Amino acid sequence: MKFPNIYEIATTSVVSIDINSTFAQAMEKMLANNHRNIVIVDINDFYILSIIDILNIQANSIDFNTPLRDLQLLKIPIIKKDKNILETLEYLNNSIEYICVVNDDHSLYGLVTHTDITTNIDPDTLMENYRLQDFLKLGRRMKWVRRDEKISTLIKDMIDNSYDNVVVVEDLKPIGIFTTKDIMRLMKNKTNLDVEIQEHMTTPVESVHKNASIKEALEFIKERHYKRVIVVDDNGSLSGIISQKELISLTYSKWSTLMKEYQAELHEINLMLQNKNIEYENIASTDSLTGLYNRHKFSQLYLSAYTSMVQRHNDMSLILLDIDHFKKVNDDFGHNVGDKALVQVSHALLKNLRNIDIVCRWGGEEFLILLPTVDLEHAMHIAQKIRQAIEILDIDIIGNATASFGIAQVIEGEEMKEVINRADKALYLAKDCGRNCVKSEIDI
Known part of the structure; x- marks a missing residue:
């Protein structure tokens, strides 16, 4: 029993049109080719316009010259043509009938439908x-x-x-x-x-x-x-x-009941599941917006770094930073703009830190940075460098933003929450001193 690759079963005779075209142009092309649907191409995304969509649009008296990008069309999932048919199974569990097949350069290769899968079943x-x-x-x-x-x-x-x-x-x-x-x-x-x-x-x-x-x-x-x-x-x-x-x-x-009889195929599926597990683990460990570690993963990495610090008798410091007046950003510009600002700040953090440093979105507009092998004085210099990098950022729509910093050095024998508590007190002192500055636990 062989599980085919997607390119072997995909339908390549697909009618497509750019998303900047009008609804009338799409319908004309669809009817001319006698197809019940047409793929709408939007750079990296693909949508489907079906005959039911056309009927619905007509029923709502929508202008035929309306650009396709202004219509509420169904976005269809994407799969690379060299993937195995087994990787389409998760899509067959819901109402999506189409899966868009793309080349390595993300250009449209074809479509996989229920019909294609059925036709290739032994x-x-x-x-x-x-x-x-x-x-x-x-x-x-x-x-x-x-x-x-x-x-x-x-x-x-x-x-x-x-x-x-x-x-x-x-x-x-x-x-x-x-x-x-x-x-x-x-x-x-x-x-x-x-x-x-x-x-x-x-x-x-x-x-x-x-x-x-x-x-x-x-x-x-x-x-x-x-x-x-x-x-x-x-x-x-x-x-x-x-x-x-x-x-x-x-x-x-x-x-699925025949899998045990085909060890090669079973091995292939196990590898696929392992990759999926790694993917799911990464999702569970990171903040969905910024891609930085989340609280849970940071706590795990902190324990590992702390153990290494004790064994090697190294220093280690922690930086807690907060974007200044962030509530006003959300109130004035909306949460979408605020989210973009958080992402840009996250990129600035990663750009100005080492690979061994651990960065986490602690919550809201707060970020937590763990600096292995770094003492308090050196941590102050790093924080100032980051503060300046944020200050000169040209953030979309907002313009410039600033951040306040609190720093504490990790002490052997204390729990993580105690270190964070000291850094938090230093952060509040920085806010009381006018914001856009760095304070450490020795300033408290």
Whole structure:
């Protein structure tokens, strides 16, 4: 069993357009290529404009000359083309149907959809002994209507409830189906939509018996290039609908039970999980805004640095700094501007410190710096250097900002909170002295 790479299964015949184009241009290009969606390209981000989006935009009477960047479009996740198909699984657990595939230079390579994944599944690995009727509860979100339902009314319901298809039923039996593909065709031909669905539904309906296996259902979808399976009982009455996404989910469940038989693949997955664990550990250790260490990680690193200080009989100092009048920045310019200021200050800290120094966003506009092998006098010089670097920063919108500093030297035998408490007192003294200055514990 082989798990293919993304570039092997991605659809490369993708229609795309720049985000600075207008909605009218996107729709024209979409209809000309007979596609139900179009990829919107915005430098490093990608969005999708679907036929349902077009209907929603028309229903809200939005100007067709509106730039695409001004529309609320769905941002789609990105994956590099050399990644393994297994790395798409997390996206299949939610409502996202598309994953954007990019080259190494981040240019658009193609799209991976549920259809692409389904088409590349080996039926020999599927659940031949499980029947569709065992999983019909998966397709509980189903819309069915009578043949005299008006298309104009139906489309509104499809938009409101995010249905991509409806089944037309008569005497409990499916006699037709109407999908977004049909809507695309009607829009392209500028067809009057205030007519009964029976005039434009796809008929007859191809269905699968509820006793069919998952393997048979997937083969049915692959052969006909369908996005769903309509399931009927012995009498031909509608039992339910199962989407290809749900079938994919069942398929991967089967694959997971076969993992033990394929050691090479299992090793590959273990490596992937290890990398994921490292990624998650980094996320748990850092402040999401600045990328600096958070309180929890700082406390861990402090203990390690303290042990080294004791063993080697070195000095160690701690700097606590606070951006001056930061509340006023948030009040005057908003929190988004304030966040940008915090990020710029963080960069200034890292630029003026050594690799062995430990920097943490302690909370709000407060930062904590641990300086291994540095005594109090040397820490004062470092703090002054940082203070000057912040003072000359040209911060977006705000302009210039200043910071106040409190310094304490770590003493063997005391807890971290005691050192921080002394640095905090020195910081408050710096504020009382007019801010934008450095004070140490000896000044208290």
